[in-house]
Amino acid sequence: MIDIILYILIIFLALTAFFMVFTKDMLSSIIALPIFGSILVVIFVILQAPSAALAEAVITAGLTTGFFVITINKTEMQND
Amino acid sequence: MIRINEMFKKLYKISLVVLLAIFLLYVFNEIHDLASKSYLSEHYISKGVQETGAINLVTSVLYDYRSFDTLGEATVILTASAILAFLVPLRKVAMHGTKFLIIVHQTMIFIVPYLAVLGSYLILFGHLNPGGGFVGGVVLALIPIVMTITYCIEFSEYKFKPNIKTLLEDLGSICFIILGLFGIVTGSNFLASGQSNLGLGNPGELISGGLILCLNIIIGIKVGAGMAKIFNSLIKGE
Numbered sequence: 001m002i003d004i005i006l007y008i009l010i011i012f013l014a015l016t017a018f019f020m021v022f023t024k025d026m027l028s029s030i031i032a033l034p035i036f037g038s039i040l041v042v043i044f045v046i047l048q049a050p051s052a053a054l055a056e057a058v059i060t061a062g063l064t065t066g067f068f069v070i071t072i073n074k075t076e077m078q079n080d
Numbered sequence: 081m082i083r084i085n086e087m088f089k090k091l092y093k094i095s096l097v098v099l100l101a102i103f104l105l106y107v108f109n110e111i112h113d114l115a116s117k118s119y120l121s122e123h124y125i126s127k128g129v130q131e132t133g134a135i136n137l138v139t140s141v142l143y144d145y146r147s148f149d150t151l152g153e154a155t156v157i158l159t160a161s162a163i164l165a166f167l168v169p170l171r172k173v174a175m176h177g178t179k180f181l182i183i184v185h186q187t188m189i190f191i192v193p194y195l196a197v198l199g200s201y202l203i204l205f206g207h208l209n210p211g212g213g214f215v216g217g218v219v220l221a222l223i224p225i226v227m228t229i230t231y232c233i234e235f236s237e238y239k240f241k242p243n244i245k246t247l248l249e250d251l252g253s254i255c256f257i258i259l260g261l262f263g264i265v266t267g268s269n270f271l272a273s274g275q276s277n278l279g280l281g282n283p284g285e286l287i288s289g290g291l292i293l294c295l296n297i298i299i300g301i302k303v304g305a306g307m308a309k310i311f312n313s314l315i316k317g318e
Binding site: 050053054055058066067 | 136138202210211212214215218219221222225229307311314315
């Protein structure tokens with residue numbers, strides 16, 4: 001049972017990664033990044049690496065998203 | 081002829097990617113075979129708890145066996161935040177942001193104490209549970225970041241003064257080296273906690289593991305202050 005869940009999660013991981021790279025809209029690409037991170041956290045927990053899962057959750061879903069949102073905010077300010 | 085040339089260019093790029101993938105697959109297969117013959121991981125797993133006093137083996141490797149590498153990582157963050165604070169001008173420009181609804185402001189009241197408790201727990205229980213100083217410090221640094229995004233930078237810097245953040249980060253770096261010299265005083269090498277003559281305590285209790293608990297607290301405070309300072313420096317601009 002857990003193998004089937006793992007394979008489904010890995011397929012979704014690849015789908016989110018492709019969406020993140022090939023989408024035209026910058027903002028939806030940024031919002032896809034925490035989804036990618038959350039799926040990766042579940043995969044890490046299934047593979048019994050809780051320490052890496054904690055670091056992934058905090059840094060990807062929290063810190064990197066904040067930095068990217070600020071970057072988008074700054075660059076849109078220059079276009080106006 | 082031109083069409084064939086373009087097709088050849090596309091195929092060239094795709095075949096480069098496929099070749100890299102095959103090469104990486106081969107290399108990782110070989111590395112996986114090598115890792116099963118290594119004896120060092122067997123030593124860490126079988127004798128790590130008695131030698132360092134920490135149940136969490138990741139923390140025992142990070143802060144006892146290989147704590148000199150942790151000093152290097154701490155130096156990287158210190159250098160990055162110092163250079164950013166030096167380069168970015170101090171003129172403040174308000175973020176052109178959106179006005180949030182009352183739901184966001186009401187959620188802030190609930191989420192800030194939660195982040196504070198979670199960060200402190202991850203730092204203090206770093207040698208017993210998954211977590212540690214780095215992750216706990218980043219969780220603590222999320223509090224000023226969330227305040228900056230939700231309200232404004234003036235409110236965040238009124239709550240957490242920049243001078244105090246700079247002081248905490250510098251104190252963290254200095255205390256790390258002083259605790260490392262403490263290992264020499266007790267009769268062993270630099271940054272040694274398990275090999276020196278300190279009392280390790282019972283494995284599994286909160287106050288145990290020698291220097292590991294102190295190093296966790298110091299790294300947590302230092303990383304939290306450094307990350308908050310980097311974010312607030314990046315948000316200011318021309």
